[in-house]
Amino acid sequence: MLTIGLMHYLVLSAAIFCCGIFVMITKRNAIGILIGVELVLNSVNVNFIAFDRYSQQPGFDGQITALFVIVLAAAEAAVAVAICMNLYKNINTIDVDRGDALHG
Amino acid sequence: MTLTEMLMPVAPELTLLIGVCAVFLLGVSKRPAVRSAIAPLTLVILLGSLVATAMCSDLDASGLVGLAFDELTGYVRWITLAMGVLLLLVNWRVPTDGEQGEYFGLMLCSIAGVLLTASANDLVVLFFAIELVSVPTYVMVALSRTDQRASEAALKYFFLGALSAAVMVYGFSFLYGLAGTTTMMASGGDSLQATFAEVGAINAFAVVGLLLAMAGLSFKVAVVPFHAYAPDVYEGAASPLTGLLGFLPKLAGFVALIRLLTVCHWALPDSLMWMMWIMAVATMIFGNVLALLQTNVKRILAYSSISHSGYMMIGLLVGPVLGEGPMHDGVAAVLFYIVIYGLMNLGAFAVLSGLNVRGEAAETLDDLAGLSRRAPMMAIAMAVCAFSLMGFPPTAGFLGKVYIFSSAFSLSDAHPFHGPLVTLAVIGVINSAIGAVYYLRIAGYCFLREPGDGLKRVGGVMPGLGLAVCSLAMIVLFIRPTDLVNRAKSATASVGSSVVTRVAVAGAETPPSDTRPQ
C-alpha cells in the first residue's frame, strides 16, 4: 500500500513551483503573471508545512513561516495591483507586451 | 528584563518605524506647509536613528527572537544610515507635491530593511528584511516619475523581484528541512550553523537550498544571469532614485550572502564555488562589454553597476581570512568597496539629476556634452565619480579595487581555490581596463565636447550638497581610508569566527568536523 510521506509533498511543491514559473513565463497579462508568483509562493508554503510535519524537532517554525509567507504574498499582490493600475493609467492596458518604451 | 531593555538593541529600527508612520500620516495632510516639512522631518528621523545607533552600543539580544547583533550589524547600520542621509539629500525634490509622504516613508522602510537584514538571525526574519528593502523600491520606481517608462520599469522590477524572492524562500525551505529549525546561529541548541557543522554542505538538501537561496540573492545584487532587469529599471526610474537602487538592495543582498556563507562555515561544496566563480567572471565581462555599446548614461551606469557586483563577488569567494592585514580579507574588502561604490554611483546619478536639457532630464552622452563650460563644478564632480568608478587614483575607487583584487591572493598556495581565485583577480584587472573606456568617454563628453544648446543646471541646495559630499568623500577616503577599513575589518571578525581553521587546514579537503565552531 502506498504511504504518503515527505517525498510526496516535496514532489508536489516542486510541481507547483514549476507550474508557477511556467505561468510567469507564458502569460502576457500582468495579473496572470502575478498568479504565477502566488503559485511559486504557495509551493514554498507546502514545503515548509511538510518539513514541519515530518520534522523530529519540537516547535512550529515551519507553520509560522508559512503564515508569514502568506502575508507577504498578500502584500506583494497588493503592490502588484497598484503598479498594474499605474501602468493602466499610462498605456490603457496591462498587457505586458504592449510596454515597449524601454529598449531592453 | 523590562520591555525597555528588550527593545533597546533595536532602537534604530524602532526610530525608523515610528518615523515611517509619522511621515505617511503627515503626507496626506491637506496643508501644503505640512507636506513641505516632510523631507526635513525625514532627515531628522534618519539623524535620530544614527543617534540611537551610537547610544545602543550594548547589543544584548537575548530577549529578542530571531535577531542577533555583532560588529557586522553595527557597521551596516552606520554606513546605511549615513548613506541614507545622502540619498535623502539627493532625492529631496523627486516626489511631486502630495506624494512626499509615500516617497520618503518608503525610503525609510527600505533603509530599515537593510538594518534588519544585518541583524537577522532567523531565515524568516532574513527573508522579511530583504523584502522590506525591495518591495518599497518597486513602488518608489513607479512614484519617481509620471511617464510610461517609470510604470513599465516598476512592473518589470516587481515581477522579476517577486520571482527572485520566491526562489530564495523556496531555497530557505530546504535549509529549514535540513536543520529542522529556522534559527541561523545559536550558541547552544539547534541551529543551521550547527547542522552544517554536523552534516557538511555536501548534503543534497543543503546544496539545493543554498543554490536557490543564492540565486534569489544574486538578483538583488544584479549578478549575471540575474541582471536583466537592471538597465531597464535604471533607465525608467528617476536619476536620484537610481542611486538608491544601486546601493540599498545591493548592500542587503551582499550582507545576506555573507550571513548565509557564515552559516555554512564558508565551506561551500566545490560545485557551488565554481558556480559563483563562473557567475563572477560572466558578470564582470557582460557588464563591461555591454556598457561599451550604450549611449544612454543611465544604461552605462546600470551595466557598470552589474560589473561592480562581479568585482565584489571575488571578495565573497575569498571569504574572511583572519590574522592578516586589511589587504587580505575578502569580506572586509567587499564591505569597504560597497560603501565606495554606493557613494560614487550616487554621485554620478546626482550629476545627471542636476541637469536639464530642453526641459527634459539629462540622460544621454550628448546631453552631457560641454558640461565643463556650462557648470564646471558639476563636470568636476562627474569626473571624480567616473575616475573613482574606473578605479583610478587619487580616488577611493582605486583603493577599493586594490583591496578586492589583492584579497584574492591571500589564500595559501595549497588551498584548492588559490589558482582559480588568482585567475579571477587577473580577469578582474583586465575588466577594469575595459571599463576605463566608457568611464573615460563620460568624462570626455563633459570636458572635450562643444556644449549643445539647452543644457541647464536645475535642482536645489540639498541635491547639490549631497553631490558635493559624495565627490569629496571619494578624495577624502583615498587620503584617509584607515577608519573605514578598520571598521570593515572588525566587522569581518564576527562572521569569520567560524573559519579560523580555513587557512590552517587549507589544501586538504576540509572534513566537516574541522569546521565546527569553537
Added chain:
Amino acid sequence: MAAEGLRCSGMNLMLMQVDFGAWKAIGFVVALACATAAGALILAHLVRPAKKGPVKDSIYESGMPVFGDARRRFNVRFYIVAMLFLLFDVEVVFLWPWAVVFYRAATTGETVATPDGGSVGAGFMLGAMGIFFVLLLVGFAYEWRKDAFQWD
C-alpha cells in the same frame, strides 16, 4: 547521500521504492472512461447528419439569449477594492497563532518562556497585539484620508 545526517523522519523515503500496484486499477478506470467518452463522440460525429443553421445553433428551450462576452473588462475601481480587501483580510492570519497562545495564557494564567530565561504573560501578549493593531490603524487612517474607500 548521508541519510543519517538528515533530521526529518520521512527523509529515508527518498531511497524507498514507491509501490504503484494500487494505482493500476484506478489507471485502468481512468483509461476506460476516456476511451468511452472519446469513442461516443467519434461515433456520433461519424453517423450524425451535418446540417448547420441559425435555428440549429440557437439556445434550446429555456436558455437566455446571450448578449456580449462574459469575459468583459471589469471596472478598474474593483482593483482598489481587491487591494484593500487583500491587505486587511490577510493580515488577520497573524491573529490565529496569537489567539491560540493568548487564550491559554488568559484562562489558565500560564506564561510563555522567552529566550533569555524570563517569561511573559497575557498582559504582555495583549500589548504586543495592540502595537500590531496600531500599525494597521495607521494604514487604515492613511487610506481613509486618501479617499480610497470612496467609489467615485
